[in-house]
Amino acid sequence: MLTNCQVGELLARKAELEKDHFQRALKKAARRSLTWPVEAHRLWAEAQSLQSLEGIGPVLSGLLADWFENPPLVPQVDPLRANFITWSMLSHPWRARGDLQMHTLWSDGSNQIAEMVDTARSRGYEYIAITDHAGGLKIANGLSQERLAAQAEEIQSINHGAPGFTVLRSVEANLSPDGSIDVEDTQAMDLVLACFHSQLRLREDQTDRYLSALRNPRVNILGHPRGRIYNFRLGLQADWERVFGVAAELNKAVEIDCFPDRQDLDVARLELARQAGCHISIGTDAHAAHQLHFMELGLEAAWRAGIPEHRILNFKSAQEIRAWAAQ
Ligand SMILES: [Zn+2]
Structure with missing residues (x-):
């Protein structure tokens, strides 16, 4: 099961392979994944639309669904993106x-x-x-x-x-x-x-x-x-x-x-x-x-x-x- 943190990493890594508009969309979605209110995987598992997540349109929603269906290996988080808390991790009182x-x-x-x-x-x-x-x-x-x-x-x-x-x-x-x-x-x-x-x-x-x-x-x-x-x-x-x-x-x-x-x-x-x-x-x-x-x-x-x-x-x-x- 991919966490939002891992989805962010996958988006950012894919951005490195793309260019122009698509690259910008991937980078933006990676950044937005930090504040998604719920785990994207859960939305997908409950057959809810991923497009309710900021930064996710029809194309990236398809990409995320593919990842959830067949989870790719997630490389170790790059130091540029390491040690960030995502919104869905919040648990303080x-x-x-x-x-x-x-x-x-x-x-x-x-x-x-x-x-x-x-x-x-x-x-x-x-x-x-x-x-x-x-x-x-x-x-x-x-x-x-x-x-x-x-x-x-x-x-x-x-x-x-x-x-x-x-x-x-x-x-x-x-x-x-x-x-x-x-x-x-x-x-x-x-x-x-x-x-x-x-x-x-x-x-x-x-x-x-x-x-x-x-x-x-x-x-x-x-x-x-x-x-x-x-x-x-x-x-x-x-x-x-x-x-x-x-x-x-x-x-x-x-x-x-x-x-x-x-x-x-x-x-x-x-x-x-x-x-x-x-x-x-x-x-x-x-x-x-x-x-x-x-x-x-x-x-x-x-x-x-x-x-x-x-x-x-x-x-x-x-x-x-x-x-x-x-x-
Ligand atoms: Zn300042």
């Missing part, structure tokens, strides 16, 4: 109190802050952190200092109008290899998430740049630490025990970016983070309100790695998170 990474129309997202708040409330959250990109990241429509200030006003008025719910003021700052960030003034922010966005394909050990980032006193959370992307980029290497050890020592958090094709950190690194004792922040990296449910993938990774609840920021209140970031 947890509920987050809030989400700590998302983007809005202010940068490269597609919803207003108020729309993110509505969806967050419908998920039972007490807070969200708005982490639009900052100035240095031009491709993501990064915010200047002036626009960050204008956004702060909008957040303030939303917070006034939404008792019992808190929009935390944050940012996804861009980290330079020397650990500096592209936001001039972070004084008035509730917390600062910072990420590397360049030189993400280097194969040499990158421990030094992680340590520089963690030692920047303005950085609270190291976001999508490895920079890996499913079927696209492996992610950076470092002496993770050392990196997480320094994070614990400096009271910083490392992130689980829940976006399905990121899932960064993964379970193996999270086990090292657990041993080091640093805080974990979980953020969906949602670029639209309907993506806030990606939270489940991050909770699953933390749960599988055995991270104690008191180390996970998303199980704290908004006030506790503010206090943690301020110290």
Whole structure:
């Protein structure tokens, strides 16, 4: 019986043999297999349409049916696609109190802050952190200092109008290899998430740049630490025990970016983070309100790695998170 994880691998391998439109369709379906709500094999066994699965049209539905009928040998998962959790594997018992990474129309997202708040409330959250990109990241429509200030006003008025719910003021700052960030003034922010966005394909050990980032006193959370992307980029290497050890020592958090094709950190690194004792922040990296449910993938990774609840920021209140970031 083929799992969705194996189907994804077969799709990605077949994509390598094809070209143009068909190749793109195969790659897309491989990526989408991460969030299919049920095992495709089960749909097939129950004679239900496979075309209810995202990325699967008539042609790929026939291909999957052939595979289920006569299961091919599935090669070992390529490292580019290894250690991703698929939606149908979810089994954790947890509920987050809030989400700590998302983007809005202010940068490269597609919803207003108020729309993110509505969806967050419908998920039972007490807070969200708005982490639009900052100035240095031009491709993501990064915010200047002036626009960050204008956004702060909008957040303030939303917070006034939404008792019992808190929009935390944050940012996804861009980290330079020397650990500096592209936001001039972070004084008035509730917390600062910072990420590397360049030189993400280097194969040499990158421990030094992680340590520089963690030692920047303005950085609270190291976001999508490895920079890996499913079927696209492996992610950076470092002496993770050392990196997480320094994070614990400096009271910083490392992130689980829940976006399905990121899932960064993964379970193996999270086990090292657990041993080091640093805080974990979980953020969906949602670029639209309907993506806030990606939270489940991050909770699953933390749960599988055995991270104690008191180390996970998303199980704290908004006030506790503010206090943690301020110290
Ligand atoms: Zn980013």
